[in-house]
Amino acid sequence: xxxxxxxxxxxxxxxxxxxxxxxxxxxxxxxxxxxxxxxxxxxxxxxxxxxxxxxxxxxxxxxxxxxxxxxxxxxxxxxxxxxxxxxxxxxxxxxxxxxxxxxxxxxxxxxxxxxxxxxxxxxxxxxxxxxxxxxxxxxxxxxxxxxxxxxxxxxxxxxxxxxxxxxxxxxxxxxxxxxxxxxxxxxxxxx
Amino acid sequence: xxxxxxxxxxxxxxxxxxxxxxxxxxxxxxxxxxxxxxxxxxxxxxxxxxxxxxxxxxxxxxxxxxxxxxxxxxxxxxxxxxxxxxxxxxxxxxxxxxxxxxxxxxxxxxxxxxxxxxxxxxxxxxxxxxxxxxxxxxxxxxxxxxxxxxxxxxxxxxxxxxxxxxxxxxxxxxxxxxxxxxxxxxxxxxxxxxxxxxxxxxxxxxxxxxxxxxxxxxxxxxxxxxxxxxxxxxxxxxxxxxxxxxxxxxxxxxxxxxxxxxxxxxxxxxxxxxxxxxxxxxxxxxxxxxxxxxxxxxxxxxxxxxxxxxxxxxxxxxxxxxxxxxxxxxxxxxxxxxxxxxxxxxxxxxxxxxxxxxxxxxxxxxxxxxxxxxxxxxxxxxxxxxxxxxxxxxxxxxxxxxxxxxxxxxxxxxxxxxxxxxxxxxxxxxxxxxxxxxxxxxxxxxxxxxxxxxxxxxxxxxxxxxxxxxxxxxxxxxxxxxxxxxxxxxxxxxxxxxxxxxxxxxxxxxxxxxxxxxxxxxxxxxxxxxxxxxxxxxxxxxxxxxxxxxxxxxxxxxxxxxxxxxxxxxxxxxxxxxxxxxxxxxxxxxxxxxxxxxxxxxxxxxx
Numbered sequence: 001x002x003x004x005x006x007x008x009x010x011x012x013x014x015x016x017x018x019x020x021x022x023x024x025x026x027x028x029x030x031x032x033x034x035x036x037x038x039x040x041x042x043x044x045x046x047x048x049x050x051x052x053x054x055x056x057x058x059x060x061x062x063x064x065x066x067x068x069x070x071x072x073x074x075x076x077x078x079x080x081x082x083x084x085x086x087x088x089x090x091x092x093x094x095x096x097x098x099x100x101x102x103x104x105x106x107x108x109x110x111x112x113x114x115x116x117x118x119x120x121x122x123x124x125x126x127x128x129x130x131x132x133x134x135x136x137x138x139x140x141x142x143x144x145x146x147x148x149x150x151x152x153x154x155x156x157x158x159x160x161x162x163x164x165x166x167x168x169x170x171x172x173x174x175x176x177x178x179x180x181x182x183x184x185x186x187x188x189x190x191x
Numbered sequence: 192x193x194x195x196x197x198x199x200x201x202x203x204x205x206x207x208x209x210x211x212x213x214x215x216x217x218x219x220x221x222x223x224x225x226x227x228x229x230x231x232x233x234x235x236x237x238x239x240x241x242x243x244x245x246x247x248x249x250x251x252x253x254x255x256x257x258x259x260x261x262x263x264x265x266x267x268x269x270x271x272x273x274x275x276x277x278x279x280x281x282x283x284x285x286x287x288x289x290x291x292x293x294x295x296x297x298x299x300x301x302x303x304x305x306x307x308x309x310x311x312x313x314x315x316x317x318x319x320x321x322x323x324x325x326x327x328x329x330x331x332x333x334x335x336x337x338x339x340x341x342x343x344x345x346x347x348x349x350x351x352x353x354x355x356x357x358x359x360x361x362x363x364x365x366x367x368x369x370x371x372x373x374x375x376x377x378x379x380x381x382x383x384x385x386x387x388x389x390x391x392x393x394x395x396x397x398x399x400x401x402x403x404x405x406x407x408x409x410x411x412x413x414x415x416x417x418x419x420x421x422x423x424x425x426x427x428x429x430x431x432x433x434x435x436x437x438x439x440x441x442x443x444x445x446x447x448x449x450x451x452x453x454x455x456x457x458x459x460x461x462x463x464x465x466x467x468x469x470x471x472x473x474x475x476x477x478x479x480x481x482x483x484x485x486x487x488x489x490x491x492x493x494x495x496x497x498x499x500x501x502x503x504x505x506x507x508x509x510x511x512x513x514x515x516x517x518x519x520x521x522x523x524x525x526x527x528x529x530x531x532x533x534x535x536x537x538x539x540x541x542x543x544x545x546x547x548x549x550x551x552x553x554x555x556x557x558x559x560x561x562x563x564x565x566x567x568x569x570x571x572x573x574x575x576x577x578x579x580x581x582x583x584x585x586x587x588x589x590x591x592x593x594x595x596x597x598x599x600x601x602x603x604x605x606x607x608x609x610x611x612x613x614x615x616x617x618x619x620x621x622x623x624x625x626x627x628x629x630x631x632x633x634x635x636x637x638x639x640x641x642x643x644x645x646x647x648x649x650x651x652x653x654x655x656x657x658x659x660x661x662x663x664x665x666x667x668x669x670x671x672x673x674x675x676x677x678x679x680x681x682x683x684x685x686x687x688x689x690x691x692x693x694x695x696x697x698x699x700x701x702x703x704x705x706x707x708x709x710x711x712x713x714x715x716x717x718x719x720x721x722x723x724x725x726x727x728x729x730x731x732x733x734x735x736x737x738x739x740x741x742x743x744x745x746x747x748x749x750x751x752x753x754x755x756x757x758x759x760x761x762x763x764x765x766x767x768x769x770x771x772x773x774x775x776x777x778x779x780x781x782x783x784x785x786x787x788x789x790x791x792x793x794x795x796x797x798x
Contacts, residue, residue: 039369040334041368042363042367043203044310047311048547050547050549050550050577051548052546064334065445066369066442067363067519070520071535086540086541
């Protein structure tokens with residue numbers, strides 16, 4: 001992953017209020033800063049955080065605008081299956097989707113789709129509120145499966161682990177649980 | 192995630208504004224929470240360890256009070272700031288208009304955050320128009336970093352011209368997050384010193400005229416102030432066509448012009464101070480360009496000031512949509528049209544987004560359910576807060592603005608007066624909103640003997656905006672002890688004869704309480720029920736909030752009628768594909784209220 005000055009990546013992160021979309025957006029943003037990359041995000045706050053649709057736009061590399069335009073995103077993290085149809089319009093041809101859910105999603109327009117039942121894993125590891133980290137871990141594990149020309153996520157599992165390990169805003173217990181959830185997603189079967 | 196690396200910190204736009212306030216020696220800061228402005232005050236307090244300058248910081252009971260406290264700080268020579276959302280500025284507009292005349296001593300910034308879209312507001316109103324009406328300058332940042340820098344400019348303008356200065360970020364600045372380079376901060380010495388001058392600070396109408404003339408002179412000087420002159424973002428382009436942008440539209444336009452290879456085609460000007468617009472800039476624009484496109488949110492503030500408009504395109508000519516957020520795809524269409532570039536077809540989402548709902552276990556849900564049971568044919572007036580989501584439950588008929596639940600209840604009562612079977616009127620208002628704007632309306636309702644029931648949804652916090660304190664449980668932002676104002680005493684003090692407290696979790700009992708209130712109100716006048724149960728997501732209450740312990744399941748008797756889903760709408764109750772209801776144990780808070788909801792008693796306690 002060459003991280004030269006011209007490196008740019010745009011990712012949509014979506015879910016419903018309460019699932020921790022903001023939290024993983026923060027982890028990815030910090031990972032970008034730690035790598036010396038400029039980062040710009042746009043987040044959903046306010047009433048939608050009460051169980052409504054929430055979406056983060058994450059732009060890594062130098063961008064003047066905080067929002068991603070339709071047809072320009074490199075990837076989509078969908079914490080609910082419904083988010084795939086909701087936000088697919090932001091993706092460019094050849095982009096990747098990593099989604100939470102069991103239903104099969106047929107890739108269209110040259111999109112690579114990876115699915116995992118993150119809710120089930122969350123139940124299994126007795127960490128019901130960590131769907132977000134499981135999905136992120138799983139997404140990082142999927143990246144090597146992409147073709148060379150696809151814009152793989154700018155950071156690695158180890159880099160996210162490092163950010164999480166140094167996140168002071170959460171307590172020790174929650175940090176341990178979060179690392180465990182990230183690992184559970186990362187080690188899940190990707191094929 | 193505020194760790195420092197490369198001297199860069201990841202900051203929310205609101206944190207960047209707070210950082211600017213701290214770096215520039217803001218000594219008094221006040222606010223009333225409201226999306227998208229809520230995070231500014233807490234972030235400023237978070238910088239406290241670096242800023243011993245901060246003399247007073249508080250959540251005020253409403254924006255008017257917040258404004259007046261901070262403004263008075265400025266009168267003593269201290270740098271001061273008040274922050275709020277755009278509709279909050281409506282509440283604070285009275286002191287704003289007057290303060291513009293009286294002017295400032297210490298720099299005074301009014302941060303009014305607009306919400307184009309709107310995402311979390313009643314209106315898309317443009318605070319820059321309020322600045323124009325008050326005749327004060329307004330700065331319009333395009334990014335968190337620029338918002339931070341503009342705080343410095345705003346303090347300088349305010350002190351040089353002795354005038355309040357507005358900083359107007361929008362949602363996409365407030366809730367964008369960016370890596371921001373931070374440096375060391377100087378710590379100025381501050382001292383409060385009020386210079387008595389009744390002719391100014393208590394000016395009578397005669398002197399106000401004089402002050403108005405002075406204000407006009409200040410505006411004239413501000414319109415030639417070099418520090419806020421519009422910036423040409425792409426110098427050296429030889430063209431007769433210009434695009435003028437401000438706020439986040441400037442950021443979108445820059446990115447789009449580069450992507451479309453049009454960055455060297457038009458002159459791109461960013462206006463930093465939309466009002467007053469620089470006189471020389473207006474002349475240069477009109478004389479130097481044949482075609483001028485203005486892109487700004489949400490009103491035509493810049494466009495209106497271009498007096499000779501025959502070359503100007505913008506909101507007033509229909510070149511820019513008159514309502515709705517200027518998303519980058521919209522800006523791209525507008526620029527594409529101006530440039531004569533064919534439109535890119537944009538795919539629209541195939542599914543609609545999910546609507547927000549009250550949390551599982553939210554005490555408001557139980558209150559609304561009880562209200563519907565007690566007064567099934569009532570008119571339900573409501574207000575601004577999480578409980579606006581009572582809409583989903585069919586328990587909210589009206590939402591106008593902060594405090595209107597009570598005066599609208601009165602309005603309905605007066606409108607139906609004399610009819611044979613007037614409807615029962617049940618108003619709902621949150622505790623914070625009641626403190627903010629409810630008491631005046633309640634006093635009026637008592638005086639007019641308005642026959643209605645007011646249910647104060649007392650979850651002991653300002654939940655919607657991130658659990659800020661209310662006067663009833665006033666934790667000072669700096670942790671110091673405050674005096675708690677008791678809600679019951681306040682209600683009784685307004686002259687209400689019926690005021691009882693109940694816990695909506697005890698649903699059957701609570702329904703009885705509301706019925707009793709209705710009976711009283713039909714005969715006597717206002718009856719108040721305080722629905723008291725703490726917000727489940729209020730972390731500041733710590734262990735005070737005990738999660739529910741009732742484990743529930745759906746028995747085999749469930750016939751899938753969907754009553755609980757439609758009328759109770761708890762996220763933890765889900766309809767299975769086989770048309771029976773199930774309990775999502777991940778989401779269930781254990782409140783046990785649903786045991787009383789199912790008409791067939793198919794939701795049962797799991798022993």
